[in-house]
Amino acid sequence: MLTGHRSGASAGKPTEEFCSSPTNGLLVCFFRELGETPPLVEVSTLREVDGTIEVRVRHFSPLLERWEGNAPLVFRLQSLTNNESVVASVNPNAVAKRVVPSRQGDEMTSRVEVVNDQGKAIFIEAKIAEASRKPNLGRGAVQFQHAFRARPLGAGTVIRR
Numbered sequence: 001m002l003t004g005h006r007s008g009a010s011a012g013k014p015t016e017e018f019c020s021s022p023t024n025g026l027l028v029c030f031f032r033e034l035g036e037t038p039p040l041v042e043v044s045t046l047r048e049v050d051g052t053i054e055v056r057v058r059h060f061s062p063l064l065e066r067w068e069g070n071a072p073l074v075f076r077l078q079s080l081t082n083n084e085s086v087v088a089s090v091n092p093n094a095v096a097k098r099v100v101p102s103r104q105g106d107e108m109t110s111r112v113e114v115v116n117d118q119g120k121a122i123f124i125e126a127k128i129a130e131a132s133r134k135p136n137l138g139r140g141a142v143q144f145q146h147a148f149r150a151r152p153l154g155a156g157t158v159i160r161r
Helices: 141-147
Strands: 004-010 014-017 025-034 041-049 053-059 072-079 085-089 096-104 107-116 123-129
Touching: 014 123, 025 072
Parallel strands: none
Antiparallel strands: 004 014, 004 123, 014 025, 025 041, 041 053, 053 072, 072 085, 085 096, 096 107, 107 123
16 A cells, blocks of 8 residues: 555645555655645654554655654554555644545545644645556555554454554
8 A cells, every 4th residue: 555656746736755665664655745846845654563553754844854843743553444544643732633544546545634723623635646557556454464564454443542
C-alpha cells in the first residue's frame, strides 16, 4: 500500500510521494508539494512499537525549517482493513487528530482530520496514484502487516490505544 513513487494533488496543488521498502522494521516516506515555491515538505516513519504501528511525521519548509517545534507528530494504528487504515494522534492537544489512508486500485487517498483556527474539525484530502503505473504498491493490509512483522490482523480489526 505504501511502498513506491506516487504523484497527485492536494488542495489543487500537484504533489509527489516516495516511500521506501521496509528494512529492519522501518519504512520511510517523503512527501512534497510541487511548484515554483513548494510550501510543504513532509517526512514520515512507520515502525512497529508495542505490538502496533506507530507513524511519526515532521513537516518542513523548503529551507528545512521545522513547523511542529521540537517534537514530531505521533500517531498509532487504530484500525486496518484491506483497503483502509486509521491512525490517531497520541497527543489529545494536537492539531492533526487522525489520518485515514485508503486505496482503490492504483489510487490512494489520504484524509487528514485537523482542527482549524475556529476549533472546528475539517478534513484535508490528498489523492495520489502510482507514478509508474506498475503494480508495485503491494496489496493493502497484507503487505502493511508483513512489512513490520506485526502479528496478523483480520479484516476490520480495531486496535485501541
